[in-house]
Amino acid sequence: NAGVTQTPKFQVLKTGQSMTLQCAQDMNHNSMYWYRQDPGMGLRLIYYSASEGTTDKGEVPNGYNVSRLNKREFSLRLESAAPSQTSVYFCASSGAGPTLAKNIQYFGAGTRLSVL
């Protein structure tokens, strides 16, 4: 029962390098999300995908791109990494039931990214 799987778990980049964070869910959820967690600031939404084929910006989208590859997979790309993107990144997914109680977000284990 994997739930939400993120890869890699850890990554170190040099300024200007690019990378893609992968996320896959096996719960048949429609919606997927990318958050970043910085010390003292809680989690902030980067991008989300309400359903397959759609993506929208969240609170802090600058410097990131996303791809909803299919219903299961939602990737986050850093085209030119900057030290300010050093953070822990979380992917989450949720269903799309008629009530909020059906739409609990379930999180992956996170990716710890350092940009030097």
Add this chain to the structure above:
Amino acid sequence: AQKITQTQPGMFVQEKEAVTLDCTYDTSDPSYGLFWYKQPSSGEMIFLIYQGSYDQQNATEGRYSLNFQKARKSANLVISASQLGDSAMYFCAMRRANAGGTSYGKLTFGQGTILTVHP
């Protein structure tokens, strides 16, 4: 805009005692949901409990209960009979909903409270 405020950066509790973690929120939406997540030192985010804005009763899930006071815009988490494994960071979060009660999906998080349970 929505905002979640957790005013307690850290809390300490003795094992087997109850503890309340504070959460206040600000929204102009008539319909919304409130969530609590636990983040242990291993880093994963674990869903604990949910409260809908129109729910008549406070939510409970095992040792977790949510003290929901709508007029005061507060949604405090109460953990009864604390255990050493409860030591973690706890986040309060909010999600807006449209008039039909379905969710736009995006969670707004507070800054978190670190709970330490002493033996």
